[in-house]
Amino acid sequence: MHAIVVGGGIGGLATAIGLGRRGWDVTVLERQPQLGAIGAGLSLWPNALRALDRLGIGAAVESAGGRMPERSGMRAADGRYLSRVDLTGHRLVVVHRADLHEILAGALPPSVTVRTGVEVADVDALDADLIVGADGIRSRVRAHCFPNVGIRDSGQVSWRAIVPDLPITSGGETVGPRGWRFGAAPTGRGVYWYVAAPGPLRTGSAEEQLEELRERLKGWHDPIGRLLAATDPAALLHHPLQDLHPVAPMRSGDRVALVGDAAHAMTPNLGQGACQALEDAVTLAALAPDLGRYAALREPRVRRIVERSWQMGRLVGAKGRLTGAVVRTAARLLPDRLAASSALAVTEWEPPAPATPAGAPR
Ligand SMILES: Cc1cc2nc3c(=O)[nH]c(=O)nc-3n(C[C@H](O)[C@H](O)[C@H](O)COP(=O)(O)OP(=O)(O)OC[C@H]3O[C@@H](n4cnc5c(N)ncnc54)[C@H](O)[C@@H]3O)c2cc1C
Structure with a gap:
């Protein structure tokens, strides 16, 4: 059985590994000239790590x-924990x-062929037993199957960067006035930080944007100022925060499946986009070619x-003074146990058992 995976991002590569390990011949088509990712940090919650274990x-x-x-959590701009x-004991x-x-x-099995520099334009021209659209929020595969699914703009934007060599001892998100938020966490190669704030998307240079962030977040608790001061403008990423609305169906007929942002950017x-792409990938690999079961399992959850x-995002990113104050008070009154369980609730997920040999490809 042969599968074509359109897109060699996180969802596409994970799907290719999973299908390849189950005996499928897989071709990954990626439009970039080489595999790889620009970007900053990604939080991977226990559900994603279980998928990666699989x-x-x-x-x-x-x-x-x-x-x-x-010890993590939500803080106010002056550093008080709300x-x-x-997270002790949680992966x-x-x-x-x-x-x-x-x-x-590096984990792609020999049965997977990757063709880079190939941008899929005509989905009808793809010929395989299974076609997987893993081509991100502006997916061609989705647009072909479900043209009515549109991108929804939250009105908020983000900045992200990695700062090498600046150790931090606390993590989590800080919520300040007028819908501005800052978060930071250590990665294997430096500290990842992000800012989310009301739009519009800025058009100035990276230096000007960093200057705006330093000005806006002046006086916020340590190490926010130090992280912004140490950021190289060339490392700054700036994007609108968007999702898909409505979420796309995750299969079209018996031959086309969608994974990751293509279906549900x-x-x-919640730091769950890539985590859900990984859940999709291992679920599809376990159940293919039964796309009905795949969609029935994934759609309600995503x-x-x-x-x-x-x-x-609407709550913590609200621009209004009053809403912001209400959010900060609610967070302060929330018992720690409840805060922990609501943060971790979506991470309770186990990969499905692979289909029986009869349903599996050779
Ligand atoms: C600001 C921000 C912060 C985030 N933080 C987190 C986080 O902490 N944790 C988390 O889990 N998620 C996070 N996410 C979400 C995460 O980045 C995405 O959900 C994830 O990258 C989706 O992976 P994907 O493989 O579905 O899509 P993509 O990563 O978009 O990959 C799609 C691939 O398809 C290729 N492609 C596109 N069109 C074609 C075509 N026509 N032909 C061939 N190839 C094509 C692209 O070049 C790309 O390589 C964040 C997102 C943003 C915007």
């Missing part, structure tokens, strides 16, 4: 990443995107997570 690379990713400090989350790693990519690419408020992430 692909045989959970331990490698964990050792390439940084551990979140065990709610604390104790949670923050990894440089390029490291995750490299480990995924989400705002990053729909809930996309919506929860959206709502979370």
Whole structure:
């Protein structure tokens, strides 16, 4: 059985590993001239690490990443903890995107062929037993099958960067006035930080944007100022925060499946986009060619997570003074145990058992 995977990002490579390990011949088509990822950090929660375990690379990713400090939580701009989350005993790693990519690419079995520099334009021209659209938020495969799914703009934007060599001892998110937020965590190659704030997307140079961030977040607790001061403008990434609305169906007929952002790009408020792409990948690999079971298992879960992430962004990113104050008070009144369980609730997931040999390819 032959599968074509369109897109060699996190979801596409993970799907190719999973299908290849189950005996499929797989061709990955990636439009970039080479495999690899630019980007900053990614938080991988226990659900993602279980998916990576299934692909045989959970331990490698964990050792390439940084551990979140065990005492984490939501803080106010002056550094007071509004709610604390104790992560002791939970697997949670923050990894440089390029490291995750490299480990995924290194784990591709010999039955997988990767063709780079190939941009799929005509989905009808693809001929295989299974076609997997893993081509991100602007997916051609999805647009071909489900043209009514549109991109929804949250009105918020993000900045991200990695700062090498500046150790930090605390992690989590800080919520300040007027919808501005800052988060930081150690990765295997420096500290990853992000800012989320009301739009629009800035058009000035990276230097001007960094200057705006330093000005806006002046007086926020340590190490925010030091991280911004140490950031190389060339490392700064700036994007709008968007999701797909409605979430796309995850299969079209018996031959086409969607994974990752192609089906359910989400705002990053729960740090679950790539985690869900990894869940999709191992679920599809376990159940293919039964796309009906794949979609039935995945769709309700991702729909809930996309919506929860959206709502979370509306709350903590609210521009209004009053809403911001209400959020900060609610977070302060929330018992720590409840804060921890709500952060970890979406991570309770186990990979499905592979289909019986009769349903599996040769
Ligand atoms: C600010 C921000 C912070 C985030 N933080 C986190 C986090 O902490 N944790 C987390 O789990 N997730 C996070 N995410 C989400 C995560 O980045 C995505 O969910 C994840 O990258 C999706 O992977 P994917 O493989 O589905 O898509 P992509 O990474 O977009 O990969 C798609 C691939 O397909 C290729 N492609 C596209 N079109 C074609 C075509 N026509 N032909 C051939 N190839 C094509 C592209 O070149 C690309 O390589 C964050 C996202 C943002 C924006």
